[in-house]
Amino acid sequence: MAPTAIQKTSWADDIDELEAPTKVVEDSVDENGIRTTVEYITNEKGKKVKITRRIKRTLQKSVVEHNVAERKKWAKFGQEKGHPPGPDRATTTVGEELSLKLSAGNKNAEVEPTPSQNMKTQLKAAGAGKVVCRRCSGDHFTAKCPYKDTLSVLNSSDTVMDDDLPPSDNAPPAPSGGASTSGGKYVPPSMRGAGRGAGEAMRGTGSNRDDLPTLRVTNVSEDTQENDLRDLFGNFGRVARVYVGRDRETGAGKGFAFVSFEDRAVAQKAMEKVHGMGYDNLILSVQWSQPRPEQRG
């Protein structure tokens, strides 16, 4: 380490020089593509110096591609209508467009569509926006199929695949329990409905979420939350679902709620007990809910 050598202490010195007090007061490009900048600096002797630069920008074939350079000839429109070609530096800046893609989980790895998926896509295009029920071929969504109760026995995707695949009897290597999931997606054991004796998840008879015994609770205060009602009604038994009617915009409660139970007797009991009960500063009213008005599309 020779102490004699005076070296630049850091790269910051260079930066300082580069950022010497310089003020660009004019910056324009004329119709010939000549950029003129006027700047004032203060030199080391404290004198102000005016610097005018005129920079002729030739088309840089190594930088600007032909098709990009071609755009300079396009007629301007909108607020720039009638202005000379090329970017006007008074109104145009160069920026970078950064796209930030957020995704839940790691599903962002979209795979290339497989040939069969392409076929499906084309079928869809041929249908041109028509909705076809996968269950009964009606013009409604599958979820709304009127026959979904009578035909619901079929296992989701299996029958659909039959259209695409020749009837090959050699099933892919499926473990004994997962026979019904040969379609591909993993289905947790608790969700596999096929195995008759397998899951206790199907407690009792009803697997439908729609036919749960549901109570309508009215006269709830507008700041009542789902959890409040769940706590209240949870005293009588298992609460399957709680919904608080809210204003779409403000989120404030609209004064009513629905509470669904697993068991109808429990719901009955809860209704009797909670009806007339004071809650916040109001008196709750509880009755059986009517099924939702039919929604058809």
Next chain:
DNA sequence: CATGAGCGA
């Protein structure tokens, strides 16, 4: 007073 939301081949 008061009867829910969303998904989409």
